Amino acid sequence: MAKKTKKTSDTVTLTSKDKKTLGSIRDLADGVVQSADRGRAPYVDIPSRSLSNVRFNQSKRIIEMGSGTNRRELFNLGQAKSYMQTLLVGSGCKRLIEQGKTTSIRGLFYLLKHTIEGASEETFDTQDECDPIIEDIEVSLDSMREELHLYAKNAGAMVGPITLVDSGDGIDCSRMGSGGYSIPSIVEPNIVQFKKNSAEFVLHVEKDTVWRRFNEDKFWREHNCILTHGGGQPPRGVRRMLHRLHYELKLPVYCLLDNDPWGYYIYSVIKQGSINLAYESRRMAIPAARFLGLRSIDYERCQLSPSVQIKLNDQDIKRARQIAQYPWFAHKKPWQKELDLMLKNGFKLEVEALISKDISYVTEEYVPSRLEEGNFLD
Amino acid sequence: MAKKTKKTSDTVTLTSKDKKTLGSIRDLADGVVQSADRGRAPYVDIPSRSLSNVRFNQSKRIIEMGSGTNRRELFNLGQAKSYMQTLLVGSGCKRLIEQGKTTSIRGLFYLLKHTIEGASEETFDTQDECDPIIEDIEVSLDSMREELHLYAKNAGAMVGPITLVDSGDGIDCSRMGSGGYSIPSIVEPNIVQFKKNSAEFVLHVEKDTVWRRFNEDKFWREHNCILTHGGGQPPRGVRRMLHRLHYELKLPVYCLLDNDPWGYYIYSVIKQGSINLAYESRRMAIPAARFLGLRSIDYERCQLSPSVQIKLNDQDIKRARQIAQYPWFAHKKPWQKELDLMLKNGFKLEVEALISKDISYVTEEYVPSRLEEGNFLD
Numbered sequence: 001m002a003k004k005t006k007k008t009s010d011t012v013t014l015t016s017k018d019k020k021t022l023g024s025i026r027d028l029a030d031g032v033v034q035s036a037d038r039g040r041a042p043y044v045d046i047p048s049r050s051l052s053n054v055r056f057n058q059s060k061r062i063i064e065m066g067s068g069t070n071r072r073e074l075f076n077l078g079q080a081k082s083y084m085q086t087l088l089v090g091s092g093c094k095r096l097i098e099q100g101k102t103t104s105i106r107g108l109f110y111l112l113k114h115t116i117e118g119a120s121e122e123t124f125d126t127q128d129e130c131d132p133i134i135e136d137i138e139v140s141l142d143s144m145r146e147e148l149h150l151y152a153k154n155a156g157a158m159v160g161p162i163t164l165v166d167s168g169d170g171i172d173c174s175r176m177g178s179g180g181y182s183i184p185s186i187v188e189p190n191i192v193q194f195k196k197n198s199a200e201f202v203l204h205v206e207k208d209t210v211w212r213r214f215n216e217d218k219f220w221r222e223h224n225c226i227l228t229h230g231g232g233q234p235p236r237g238v239r240r241m242l243h244r245l246h247y248e249l250k251l252p253v254y255c256l257l258d259n260d261p262w263g264y265y266i267y268s269v270i271k272q273g274s275i276n277l278a279y280e281s282r283r284m285a286i287p288a289a290r291f292l293g294l295r296s297i298d299y300e301r302c303q304l305s306p307s308v309q310i311k312l313n314d315q316d317i318k319r320a321r322q323i324a325q326y327p328w329f330a331h332k333k334p335w336q337k338e339l340d341l342m343l344k345n346g347f348k349l350e351v352e353a354l355i356s357k358d359i360s361y362v363t364e365e366y367v368p369s370r371l372e373e374g375n376f377l378d
Numbered sequence: 379m380a381k382k383t384k385k386t387s388d389t390v391t392l393t394s395k396d397k398k399t400l401g402s403i404r405d406l407a408d409g410v411v412q413s414a415d416r417g418r419a420p421y422v423d424i425p426s427r428s429l430s431n432v433r434f435n436q437s438k439r440i441i442e443m444g445s446g447t448n449r450r451e452l453f454n455l456g457q458a459k460s461y462m463q464t465l466l467v468g469s470g471c472k473r474l475i476e477q478g479k480t481t482s483i484r485g486l487f488y489l490l491k492h493t494i495e496g497a498s499e500e501t502f503d504t505q506d507e508c509d510p511i512i513e514d515i516e517v518s519l520d521s522m523r524e525e526l527h528l529y530a531k532n533a534g535a536m537v538g539p540i541t542l543v544d545s546g547d548g549i550d551c552s553r554m555g556s557g558g559y560s561i562p563s564i565v566e567p568n569i570v571q572f573k574k575n576s577a578e579f580v581l582h583v584e585k586d587t588v589w590r591r592f593n594e595d596k597f598w599r600e601h602n603c604i605l606t607h608g609g610g611q612p613p614r615g616v617r618r619m620l621h622r623l624h625y626e627l628k629l630p631v632y633c634l635l636d637n638d639p640w641g642y643y644i645y646s647v648i649k650q651g652s653i654n655l656a657y658e659s660r661r662m663a664i665p666a667a668r669f670l671g672l673r674s675i676d677y678e679r680c681q682l683s684p685s686v687q688i689k690l691n692d693q694d695i696k697r698a699r700q701i702a703q704y705p706w707f708a709h710k711k712p713w714q715k716e717l718d719l720m721l722k723n724g725f726k727l728e729v730e731a732l733i734s735k736d737i738s739y740v741t742e743e744y745v746p747s748r749l750e751e752g753n754f755l756d
Contacts, residue, residue: 101737102594104587110733113685122685153586153609157560166555177544178569179560182535191556208531209482216480231531307491307500355488359479 012100015190017147024141025094032074032087044086045069047139047279054278056327061287063273063328065139081121085133086140088112088123093137096149102186105134105150139279144188145236151185156238157208158183159215160226162197162249170195173226180215183228185237187244194249199226202245203292203367205256206232206266210351210362217363223371226251233266236277239284242270246286253286254376256367259294260310260348261319264339267291272328290376292367294349296341302366308353312346334377390478393568395525402519403472410452410465422464423447425517425657432656434705439665441651441706443517459499463511464518466490466501471515474527480564483512483528517657522566523614529563534616535586536561537593538604540575540627548573551604558593561606563615565622572627577604580623581670581745583634584610584644588729588740595741601749604629611644614655617662620648624664631664632754634745637672638688638726639697642717645669650706668754670745672727674719680744686731690724712755 014022028044035042046069047053053068074083092112096103103111109130114123124130138145145152157180162173166184173181184191203225205211211229214220220227226245230238245251255270257263271289273281298304312320320339329335342348354362370376392400406422413420424447425431431446452461470490474481481489487508492501502508516523523530535558540551544562551559562569581603583589589607592598598605604623608616623629633648635641649667651659676682690698698717707713720726732740748754 096737099737103591103733103737104730106587106728106730107591107733107737110686110728110730111737113734114683115685151587151590154557154590166557169553169555171553171555175547175549177547177549177559177562178564179532179544179562181555182557182560184555184557186556209484209529212529212532213481213485305492307493308488350484350488352482352484352488355481355485356491359474359477359481359485359489 012098014097014100017188017190018097021141021143021147022094022097024143025090025097028090028140029087041073041075042083043071043073044083044140045071046086046136049135049139049276049279051275054275056272060282061272061328062281062285063275063278064281065278082133085124085129086136089130089133089137090141093148093150102149102151105131105145105152108134108150135277142279144280144283146186146188146240152235152237154183154185154237155231155235156183156229156241157181157211158226158228158241160199160220161224162199162226163195165193165195167191174221178212178215180211180227183238183241185235187237187241189244192241192244194244197226197249197251198224199249199251200224201252201254202226202228202242203254203256204228204230204234204242204270206230206258206263206293206351210256213360214363217360219363219367223368230266233269236280236284239270242289243284243286246288253289254292254371255289256351257291257293258348258350259296259298259342260312260350261316261323263293264291264323265319267293268323268326268328272326290378292370292376294351294353295377296338296345296349299345299347299349302354302357304349304353305356308349308356309345309347310350312343312348316348317343332378338377390476392475392478395566395568396475399519399521399525400472400475402521403468403475406468406518407465419451419453420461421449421451422461422518423449424464424514427513427517427654427657429653432653434650438660439650439706440659440663441653441656442659443656460511463502463507464514467508467511467515468519471526471528480527480529483509483523483530486512486528513655520657522658522661524564524566524618530613530615532561532563532615533609533613534561534607534619535559535589536604536606536619538577538598539602540577540604541573543571543573545569552599556590556593558589558605561616561619563613565615565619567622570619570622572622575604575627575629576602577627577629578602579630579632580604580606580620581632581634582606582608582612582620582648584608584636584641584671584729588634591738592741595738597741597745601746608644611647614658614662617648620667621662621664624666631667632670632749633667634729635669635671636726636728637674637676637720638690638728639694639701641671642669642701643697645671646701646704646706650704668756670748670754672729672731673755674716674723674727677723677725677727680732680735682727682731683734686727686734687723687725688728690721690726694726695721710756716755 032042048068048070053066057064072079072083092108109127159180160173164171208229214227246253273285324339410420426446426448431444435442450461451457487505537558538551542549586607592605624631651663702717
């Protein structure tokens with residue numbers, strides 16, 4: 001249609017991480033060539049992402065994948081298509097890395113979707129067909145999605161006495177206005193580098209609306225901390241950011257979440273990793289994170305009004321019982337007590353419920369006294 | 379529970395806007411007192427937000443509210459509770475403004491929710507009961523939610539050669555890293571002030587994933603524009619920001635949206651305002667905005683692969699026909715042609731579909747040539 005405008009980048013500088021990832025993709029492809037050369041049927045062994053291949057590592061205190069794999073073969077009618085898709089995703093990521101560009105999983109889908117030559121079949125019919133293959137490639141290459149140059153929707157913000165560099169721009173997170181620094185979905189060291197930090201801990205809150213209260217009250221300034229939120233269940237970028245803040249800057253991470261099964265689950269994911277993404281635990285999970293969220297006991301302790309109770313529904317009750325049985329909560333008495341009391345109460349409490357005491361009760365009394373008393377759940 | 383820590387702000391400086399809003403709230407309350415003094419039944423007249431009271435203003439080209447009102451009386455069994463709720467929301471907003479604090483609509487709900495003295499009834503049972511009352515107060519006082527110190531979830535980001543001040547912090551939007559400046563939900567002039575701008579137009583894209591492609595390719599630098607996204611249907615903060623950029627800095631606004639009824643609807647809301655929030659059109663709608671989104675003709679014009687077609691479903695077809703009949707599209711031949719062709723095609727196209735040509739086709743060819751040719755829909 002239009003005249004060709006100049007390309008934005010003619011030469012791409014690959015980072016050492018990029019080179020490593022490209023190496024893994026080449027190894028995957030070499031395996032195919034070698035099989036063919038030897039006259040053998042080409043295959044790929046994909047680490048199994050089923051529940052049966054996930055276990056809780058007691059000493060590291062994170063959810064890990066086991067060593068089970070599934071073989072995917074080209075000359076197997078039931079596997080030929082997914083075999084082809086696997087190599088296609090690998091080649092798409094190779095192309096992204098070589099061009100020094102990133103895209104969304106939706107973008108990769110469109111990049112790879114086409115009618116197979118000489119057939120009426122599509123490489124991928126829907127996004128749902130592409131997403132698990134991306135995860136297969138992640139586990140096979142032991143490369144996080146971000147290292148494959150793929151990004152998720154970004155959500156989450158951060159503010160506090162820390163200066164970082166993001167894509168070459170210096171960012172002073174103490175001077176980012178009311179919205180804060182928007183945490184990107186890729187926060188790997190080649191994109192985000194920490195510079196100066198004087199914060200002593202990280203306070204992670206569940207929702208942006210609560211985060212705004214803390215930011216407006218300049219809680220982070222008074223308590224010298226970094227304040228983050230993840231817009232509910234934190235996306236990968238936020239989890240990875242918390243992980244880096246914790247391990248690289250040695251900052252304790254406290255999580256202010258709701259007193260409900262969803263809040264507990266978010267805590268579980270931040271702390272131990274998620275079952276779905278078990279292969280990423282060691283780069284995302286923070287076993288030393290602490291729960292500073294609302295407690296079932298707070299209803300009495302803070303003398304909250306009955307008006308703030310939200311009745312537990314059947315789904316909540318079911319989820320609470322499941323969470324109580326997670327191996328990482330099962331042997332912890334305080335958590336069992338916590339979950340028991342919530343079930344006995346018959347209601348849940350949102351952090352926003354503290355507003356019924358005073359608009360700034362949560363920032364001026366609740367959290368400061370919890371921090372002072374060291375009143376956390378582990 | 380804990381010792382009282384010091385309040386974050388003892389003296390609150392009210393802006394002139396705050397004083398005006400407080401004045402309107404006082405007028406509302408004075409009306410009640412006057413009625414009582416005169417021995418008359420107190421009432422509030424609330425501008426009607428029903429569809430029948432919404433009309434398209436042909437000369438201003440925005441959706442406006444008519445002059446219809448509904449009377450809400452204290453001594454009317456069916457209205458007493460909503461009357462009480464109306465005054466309660468007014469007093470809650472008064473408290474927020476006087477304290478110089480803002481909160482979410484969830485926060486206001488908790489602030490106001492309590493058991494009515496001497497009764498077993500709650501002031502509000504659920505959030506759903508509170509939200510329409512907030513809108514009632516907005517229209518009655520002719521004050522936007524933001525002026526009542528209430529905020530919505532924030533979403534959306536911005537990058538480009540513009541410097542602004544947000545809550546006292548200087549923000550250079552050309553140096554905000556990969557995530558950009560997170561557009562807050564309140565961008566009123568008392569919070570956000572524009573300083574230096576050298577951008578010549580605003581390119582608003584629908585999704586953050588597309589926005590990232592443009593940001594990564596530094597499109598805004600090459601084309602000297604401000605690049606925004608609203609995470610789908612843009613929230614109030616983003617619409618208000620676009621409005622201010624357009625009217626205060628005189629920047630044309632181009633919208634890169636999907637070729638589907640949802641994309642058209644987003645355009646309609648940005649341009650003419652929304653039916654639900656008709657009372658806010660004059661502070662949000664941008665009648666001069668232009669549609670630079672994917673066109674039905676692009677499938678042929680850009681020689682896209684059949685693989686990128688997404689079949690229209692029944693809902694899409696129904697929505698497309700509704701949109702064609704909107705008074706602001708009904709007499710526009712290019713829009714009728716556009717919608718007809720989409721229905722005739724039988725498929726929709728996402729902006730991401732352009733990736734099938736090349737990862738950066740959208741930033742390096744598609745948008746530059748559309749801009750150069752002035753190829754917009756009005």
